[in-house]
Amino acid sequence: MRPGGVVATETRGGRKPWEVDDGLWERIGPLLPVIERRLRYPGRRRLNDWRVLCGILFVLYTGIPWSYLPRELGFGSEMTCWKRLREWNEAGDWRRLHEMLLAELRAVGVLHLSRASVDSRHLRAMKGGGATSPAPVDRGKTGSKHHVIVEAHGIPLAATLTGGNRNDVTQPIPLMRAVPPIRGKRGQPLRRPKHLYADRGYDHESYRDQVRRSQITPHIARRGTEHGSGLGVHHWVVEGASALLHWFRRLRIRWEIRDDIHQPVITLGCAVICWRRLRTPI
Template sequence: MPALPSSIIEPLWRQFEALIPERPRTHPLGCHKPRISDRIIFDKLIHVLVLGAAYEKISDTTCSATTIRRRRDEWISSGIFRELEQICLESYDRIIGLDLENLVIDGCLVKAPCGGEAAGKSPVDRGKQGAKRSVMTDGKGIPVGCVIAGANRHDSPLLRPTLERLARFGYRLPEQITVHLDAGYDSRKTRELLTELGCGWEISTKGEPLQAGVRWVVERTNAWHNRGFKKLAICTERKVRVIDALISLANSVIVIRRLIGEAWVTHRWDARPNRKP
């Protein structure tokens, strides 16, 4: 059974393949062991991300766990995962339109049993190792930025680096941006930061009953991350650069899925699925 439907995995792979740099021959006579297909490695990475399987468990006669890790690191060094995510966001913005006038930010705690660079004692899991994702979405819940940190970090100090992810959109940012936050950000420092950045805000007040507002979209996005990608729900990677790459790949899948779902009723194309995703 495929980890993702063909309507998502095929366009994702075609764009990913176009970003892979051409590899020169390393042997003048060409008499070396044939290089394993990039498509095989890509499919293995998708299985690792979606199913949360260890590399050793997902390896078989087609490729080893070492080959998967080595090719993954090559692609990370080339910046392919981040570039893929950017292309997906630009495609969504061009066809559907991103709601960047309203940004929603929230933190999400997950388990990190193997520790690593982005792990810390989790305050909600008896001090066990955990990680935190500071996720930023547009007004419809499309992930547009994410910062990874230890579970012992407070949400508020992660606000600035999370908002700095907006630099990827450059001049296309609207003049007026409203940031929607929960009561964990209710502080003078948060308001001073948003004023410095020229943003408006809607922040829930501490000590008062739950004020949902439009914040539910980021909770849904956190659920997409954790329910759809087991590798993000239980983070066993130890290096931040690898976690960032997997988050970018997961975000690319989410954006393509939402793009197909929303364009299904307004557009027609040759590979359009028979049913709405």
């Protein structure tokens, strides 16, 4: 149950997308750290976690600045949501939520790690900060890249953040290392696919050999060859997943200066996509 007897507000079209439903709350609620209130000088009562999580999702969906978070919605102040996002990230809660949802997807037979695909997308970094650099695709303006790895059906396994000028060819190994151990069935948890698909931006023999040494068969399009290699049959899913991730307006443009604040927003976006897929399996 939601803390404090919170009841979601319904709209004419149903639940608002940033309102955490009971199913998701049953999964993330036990992961959040319990903060005991001091007996002496307790101060203002801490706003319940459900409301703050709705506020964080509100920013993720709408893309508004933290300082513009509407107080009348009951999500608390911008600093309350921002600090809670940071605290929960430091506790590893977003990573554990994503890992838990991946395990559930595997348990119901939706997640298949027989093959995986990688891709990246550039975004502007309006205020600079960590993991930013002059982007060659945007007239040298400061930017970052989101790198995504998905399984056979396009479910995001991991997403990382780098500077805008980081070459895609360097990222398959870091992406595969970022994939958490996926449980959900008896036996050893899964961590790496059998086949990896990537476009021409990842074409380099030394990195292709690194993928092979990880006991993964690379399927990477080569530069200078004609289109129609057949990789699109399996590779299009990562482009769809990247589009879904950037459907969240907060991830279209990077406003966070600190990369350790922007990264949990990416992980939360991946977790929300997994939760949607779990509710409506293919």
